[in-house]
Amino acid sequence: MKIFCDEKICVRCLACAGESEFGGVIFDGNRIVIDRTRPEDWQTIAAICPTGAIKILSDDEESD
């Protein structure tokens, strides 16, 4: 599973970082940084993003 933030459509609202309970999503002052090894509820975090910038891909899907 791959989780990433599409910086082109992220509006830095920080909703995802606020939803993150275990440090899996942090804002480094410039961009959202995701640590997918943290035990977050990734589906919820992806769903809360107002622009759909958080993407979850299974291993057999390619990101562009």
Ligand code: SF4
């Ligand atoms: S919730 Fe979405 S738009 Fe807001 S900071 Fe996170 S990735 Fe960016």
